[in-house]
Amino acid sequence: MMTRVLVLLLFPLVLLVNGSANASANANAIITYKGVQISHAPSEAQKLVDQGISKASLASNNSNKMKTKKASSTRLHMSGENPADLLCVEIKGIPENIKEEKSGDEISICRMSDGSFIVSWDLIKIIK
Amino acid sequence: MLGMRNLLKMKKLFCVLILAAVTASTVSVSASVGAGDYGCGNSGSIDLSQRLGAVRNQGVNGLCWAYSAAAAMRNELCREGHPRCGDASFQPSIPDATACARKNLNIFPVGKESSGGRPERALSCMLGKGVCSEENASIEKYRQAVKGMGEFCPIDPCASDKSSDMKNYIDNLANATQQSSVHGFGDENSDEYALLNLPAKAACVYKSVIGESCKRNRAVLREAKTVAPQTLMLLKKSSPEVMEILNNLLKSDKTPILAVCLDNVAIPELQKGLAAAEKAEKAEKAEESGAAGRGCGNAHAVTIGGVRCHNGEAEYYVHNSWGKNAPFHGWIPASKFIAASLDVTFIGKK
Incomplete structure (x- = not known):
């Protein structure tokens, strides 16, 4: 899973993957997996892109969050969670890492319940 | 007598004018210093980014x-x-x-x-x-x-x-x-x-x-026994001072770990992400991190892997841990984040 080879063309807004079949997304986004471009049916990730994420829905999700811990220490601790992955969790997605084979660089994606996914940082772009 | 008074008055006026001129020039100097806070100076160009390895996502x-x-x-x-x-x-x-x-x-x-x-x-x-x-x-x-x-x-x-x-x-x-x-x-x-x-x-x-x-x-650093982690507080340092510290560390082949307050990093995409993901959490986070008094709810650590001059402004290589395509990663102009510095940690001689 982690070493899945991804060749990103035109830096896709949405990447869709379902099991071993990887698919392209919208007109602005094409993904080629192992040299094959695959068309796809509308997916959760595609719907998300089409509809966008409303700020109001995020606010209501946030208000239901568990309270964060309180540290006894007064030193400045850092945590720096990836905001895009936190947003992914907010919209009920599952953050996942994909690793580029050559460079070993990781790309964060947000997987939806139907297996489709969107590059996590692209979630920020579709907030309305 | 009248002539003398007039002369004194003129002298006063002259002093006031001189003072105003000096003040104005001081203001303009400090304004230009402000604009040039992130200039290249003699930072030179250092790129240790390849040594930091692949970009990871925490x-x-x-x-x-x-x-x-x-x-x-x-x-x-x-x-x-x-x-x-x-x-x-x-x-x-x-x-x-x-x-x-x-x-x-x-x-x-x-x-x-x-x-x-x-x-x-x-x-x-x-x-x-x-x-x-x-x-x-x-x-x-x-x-x-x-x-x-x-x-x-x-x-x-x-x-x-x-x-x-x-x-x-x-x-x-x-x-x-x-x-x-x-x-x-x-x-x-x-x-x-x-x-x-x-x-x-x-x-x-x-x-x-x-x-x-x-x-x-298992990789063990040969000089491990003679070195130790060291931290410098940067909160009271000016941006040029922070840059000088980073530049000196990079010149001595170190890749400093910079703690930044994300709330003050001037990258719109990042701010949008923070606002969306952490709206309700910010205040609690500030309390949790002990940073509330410093006005920072989102403290984050990145590794600095280089410095270079671009269009008259210093840029630093920011090695972040939010994946390859994160907005606060790669060569970032100093003006976007240096003022958000909290502290810097590096491995130095004991």
Whole structure:
């Protein structure tokens, strides 16, 4: 899973993957997996892109969050969670890492319940 | 007499005018200094980014302190000519970076994996015991092993079985799990206590899943005994002073770990992301991190891997742990983030 080879063309807004079949997304986004471009049916990730994420829905999700811990220490601790992955969790997605084979660089994606996914940082772009 | 008065009046007026002119020129000088705060100066061009290895993504873990320290440690190993320096898959492992970090830093509650900390601790761990490469000691592998052991597991192979240590674990666990206390503590026969009584088991998991697999490949810094993590506070430093510190560290082949207040990083995409993801959490986070008094709810650590001059402004290579396509990663103009600096950590001579 982690070493899945991804060749990103035109830096896709949405990447869709379902099991071993990887698919392209919208007109602005094409993904080629192992040299094959695959068309796809509308997916959760595609719907998300089409509809966008409303700020109001995020606010209501946030208000239901568990309270964060309180540290006894007064030193400045850092945590720096990836905001895009936190947003992914907010919209009920599952953050996942994909690793580029050559460079070993990781790309964060947000997987939806139907297996489709969107590059996590692209979630920020579709907030309305 | 009248002429004398007029002369005095004119003198006064002249003084006032001179004062005004001086004030104006001072203001204009300070204004131009302000605009040039992020100028290149004599920073030169240094690029150590290749030594920091692949770009990683910490995800929803609060482990920026470990990821940034692991990158800085990789630079130290490269400085000593580690044979795998050119290999992208060679990455100091995060379980090793967190292994000795105590006091509520070493717990990965499954599902809510936030755990803030300090890079000095991660550096101390790695300097003391050396590091395995992530391929042998991956954080994913460790998580899987931990999941098999129960919902929570402290990761601390250095832990002893002393009861005081155990109490610390329980207290820390209570912190990490947002509970005022962990149910079952005090009742040594309870299931909860059995579940939490894990240091020995954690050590065992670490050893069997991670420790053994990299036994022969543990990278130890040759000069580990003569160096130590050091931290400089930057809150009261001006931007040029901060840049001078970073430049000097880079010139001496160091890749400093910079703590920044994300709220003050001037990258719109990042601010949009923070606002969306953490709207309701900011205030609590500030309290949690002890940063509330400093007006910072989102403290984050990144590794600085280089400096260069671009269009008359200094740019720094920011090695972040939010994946390759994150907005606050790569060559970033100094004006976007230097003013957000909180402190800097590096490995220096003892």
